[in-house]
Amino acid sequence: MSVTTREVTAGETQTIVAARRLRDTKTVFIGVGRPSTAAILARMVINPDLILVYESGTIGAKPFHIPLSIGDGELAQTADSVVTVPEMFNYWIGPGRIDVAFLGAAQIDKHANLNSTVIGEYEHPKTRLPGAGGAPEIAASCGEVIVIAPHAKRTFVEKLDFVTTVGHGDGPGSRERLGFRGRGPTAVITDLGVLEPDPATCELMLTEIHPGGEVDKVREETGWELKVAEDLKTTDPPTDEELSALRELLDR
Amino acid sequence: MAEMLSLSDAIAELVSDGDSVALEGFTHLIPFAAGHEIIRQGRQDLELIRMTPDLLYDQMIGMGIARRLVFSYGGNPGVGGLHRFRDAIEHDWPRAVEIEEHSHAGMANRYAAGAADMPCAVMRGYVGTDLMSHTTVAPITCPFTGERLVAVPALRPDVAIVHAQEADREGNVQLWGIPGVQKEAVLASQRSLVTVERIVDELEPRPGGIVIPAWVISVVAEAPGGSRPSYSLDITDRDNDFYRFWDKMSRDRDQFTEWMNENVLGLATR
Numbered sequence: 326m327s328v329t330t331r332e333v334t335a336g337e338t339q340t341i342v343a344a345r346r347l348r349d350t351k352t353v354f355i356g357v358g359r360p361s362t363a364a365i366l367a368r369m370v371i372n373p374d375l376i377l378v379y380e381s382g383t384i385g386a387k388p389f390h391i392p393l394s395i396g397d398g399e400l401a402q403t404a405d406s407v408v409t410v411p412e413m414f415n416y417w418i419g420p421g422r423i424d425v426a427f428l429g430a431a432q433i434d435k436h437a438n439l440n441s442t443v444i445g446e447y448e449h450p451k452t453r454l455p456g457a458g459g460a461p462e463i464a465a466s467c468g469e470v471i472v473i474a475p476h477a478k479r480t481f482v483e484k485l486d487f488v489t490t491v492g493h494g495d496g497p498g499s500r501e502r503l504g505f506r507g508r509g510p511t512a513v514i515t516d517l518g519v520l521e522p523d524p525a526t527c528e529l530m531l532t533e534i535h536p537g538g539e540v541d542k543v544r545e546e547t548g549w550e551l552k553v554a555e556d557l558k559t560t561d562p563p564t565d566e567e568l569s570a571l572r573e574l575l576d577r
Numbered sequence: 578m579a580e581m582l583s584l585s586d587a588i589a590e591l592v593s594d595g596d597s598v599a600l601e602g603f604t605h606l607i608p609f610a611a612g613h614e615i616i617r618q619g620r621q622d623l624e625l626i627r628m629t630p631d632l633l634y635d636q637m638i639g640m641g642i643a644r645r646l647v648f649s650y651g652g653n654p655g656v657g658g659l660h661r662f663r664d665a666i667e668h669d670w671p672r673a674v675e676i677e678e679h680s681h682a683g684m685a686n687r688y689a690a691g692a693a694d695m696p697c698a699v700m701r702g703y704v705g706t707d708l709m710s711h712t713t714v715a716p717i718t719c720p721f722t723g724e725r726l727v728a729v730p731a732l733r734p735d736v737a738i739v740h741a742q743e744a745d746r747e748g749n750v751q752l753w754g755i756p757g758v759q760k761e762a763v764l765a766s767q768r769s770l771v772t773v774e775r776i777v778d779e780l781e782p783r784p785g786g787i788v789i790p791a792w793v794i795s796v797v798a799e800a801p802g803g804s805r806p807s808y809s810l811d812i813t814d815r816d817n818d819f820y821r822f823w824d825k826m827s828r829d830r831d832q833f834t835e836w837m838n839e840n841v842l843g844l845a846t847r
Contacts, residue, residue, distance in 0.1 A: 357655040380681065381604055381755045393817040394654035396604020398810050401754040407785050409756045410603055410628065411689045414682035419701055442678075447711060453666040455652030455659075458629075459681040462702045491705035503705045504725060 333563050335516035337571060338535045341563045343427065343473055343514050344371055352376040353425045354418070354463060359473050360427030362391050362574065370570045378423055380459050382408040390577050414459065419466050421506045426467035428460055428490065429474055432482050435528050435549045436499075437472060437492030437510035439464070440485040447487060460490040465505040476515035482548040493527035517543045518560070520551075528552065535560045579748025579794040584772060587798040588614045591736050591768050595644075597624035599688075599734040599766060600633060603757030604654055605810060608740040609633050610803030611772050613841045616640050626734050628684045628758065632806065632823050635659040636841070639833050641671040647732075648676070649684040656820050660827045670830065679712055683729045688758045690731035691765025697728040737766035740804045741789075742812055744773040745780050748791035753783040754810030760787055763794060772800035774812045 336359070343363035347353055348371050355364045355377060365388060368375045377386045381396040385405030392400055401407050408417070417423065430439035431454050441460060445451030464470050470492070474480055492510040493499055500509050513520040519533035530552040531543055536559055544551050563571075582590065592598060592615055600608050612633045615623075624645040625634055632653065637643055639661030651662045665674045679687070686698035699717060703709045704727065717728040739759040741752035750771045752759060763769045771794050780788065791797070803809075806816035827833045 382757070383755065392655070393820065394604050394815065396654065396755050397815055397817075398605070398754065398808060401605070401785075401810055407755060409685075409760070410681065410758045411685040411761060414685050415689075415700070419682070442707070447707070450667060453651075453658075453663045455650050456648065456678050457680040457706075457708060458650035458652075461680045461706050461708065462682040465701065465704075488705070488707045494705055499705070504701070 333568060335535065337568065338560065338563060339473065339514055339516045340366065340571060341567045342519065342535075342560055343471065344567070346471055346512065346514070347372050347375055347425065350375060350425045352378055352423045353427065354378045354380070354423045354467055355427050356380065356429065357392065357395050358429065360429065362571070363473070364427065365391060366567070366571050366574055369574065370566055378417070380413065382410060382413045384408065384417065391574065414462060418459070418463055421466050421468060424468040426463045426470050428464060428470055428472050430472060430480075430490070432480060432485050433472060433474060433513060434482060434485050436494060436496060437513060437522060437529055438485055438488050438494065439472065439490040439492060440487045442487040442489045444486055457489050464490045464492065464509065465503070465507060467507045469508045469511040472510055472513040474513065474515055476517040476543065476546045478546050478548050481546065493522055496527045497525070499527075517546065523552065530554050531557060533558045533560050536562050579771075579791040579797045581746075581748060582796050582798050584610060584614050584798040584800050585618070587770050587796045588618055591770050591796060592618075592620055594620055595622045596735040597626060598736045598738065599626040599732070599762050600738045601627060601757055601759050601762040602740055602804065602807060603628060603755055604631075605755040605757065605808060606740045606752060606759065606804050607631055607633055607807035608738050608772055608803060609805060609807060610800040611738045611740070611770060612637055616642060616837070616841055626732060628681060629654070630659060630662055632659070632820065635661040635823070635827065636837060638662055638665045638674060639671070639827070640837060643674050645675040645677070647679075649679045649681045653820055653824055656824045660824075661833060664830070677712055678708070679729065680708065683714065684732075685758055685761075687729050687732040688761035688765050690729070691733050692761040695731055697730050699726050699728050701726060703727050732765055734762070734766045735768065737762040737769045738772070739763060739769075740772045740800070740809065742774050742809050743777050743780060744771065744797045745777055748794055748797040749780060750789045750791070750794060750797065751780045751783065751786050753786040756785070756787050760789055763789055768795045769793070770796045770798060772798050772803045774801055774803065774809050775799065
């Protein structure tokens, strides 16, 4: 028997959908928060061979608990290899050895470019955000990027206040012109649905909606005229196995 | 050989007003005790360099001792923002802080270039972003392949300060677990201080252990628990609750000041 959608929170669905994307992935690069939860969940129930790589230099980490920071002790203690930060970026990320990278952002535009630097003007910001961290080079070089973000109008904006990380630039051909190795963002997973770039225009369109959601609500929470795929799918509801594994993980 | 000093003597000898100082440690082994001693000794106008400012630089910035900050990620890992860092940039409180920001890859390469005594490092990165026009990077063409790359300037801090698990009595240092950019920071700097959890007769080789020989370190100082609320793998645990507490408490200027008075200024050197 499958779990009814009423019992599942939007955040749980978002995490499970992100985990499912890693079914055939060999290596995933993750930050903290929901991406980390999704990747650990994927190792538990979807892809036990998945190799988790954290920015702190821990390659092949096998955390039992969800780490608070990317540098928690458990990551180093369970890793296959622990490397320095220069090595992480120069030997592992730069050459494109990592298949999938999960990234978050405070703002996303329709070409999946990301802002995690400032809201407002750079010199006199309304809100100073943490900044780039590893994101620009991760997004340039990893095989593909999956963005995980809450679906809200202040996040999905027409124009970024600052381009911290290039997704698909200003459209087709941008990444090639910039010399990027990876394919760039292939999906944006939100608490309402999944957006994927239209292959012809690289513009994000709604391709999947979570159970019980409404397209109008997704449009309302998107700061540009959101296109909807002709064959819009409804997300398969989380299975009992996925849901109980996720809840057990969060309880650890 | 490294000089073996107390932490307060080490800071008095190595750190002067106006210096550029890099206190490194990537989530792990953050040299809190040394940073707190810098605050207690009243150093001013520092250029603070660090990939991830973390709570330590939030405290130093909030106490008004930084004139400039060089960094790549100013967040409270896994929790949210850094409120003193934000307040300084958004509202110049308690003073204006000039910033120079990079990506992690850029900062890591800048330290590596400094350690190699090269003027710059060459890398793929920054292109297409707004960081390009707001920081010190420059396009460069590979003379062999014609590929367009970027150059980032070497970091050469006046002083590097890092924390490690152990030193022997000669001042040879070993750290293990997440190694960050500590070795690069020490080798890139004019002077260096390594604080350690303990001093041992002999360093016992550890898996993944990095040994920094005494003769490239200026001073070693014993500082047990000196990376708290960060951690020193196998000796202390990361105090995740403190990182959450800091998020709430440090939002308020007065509460912050009171906390620092009580827990840093009001304490003797640990």
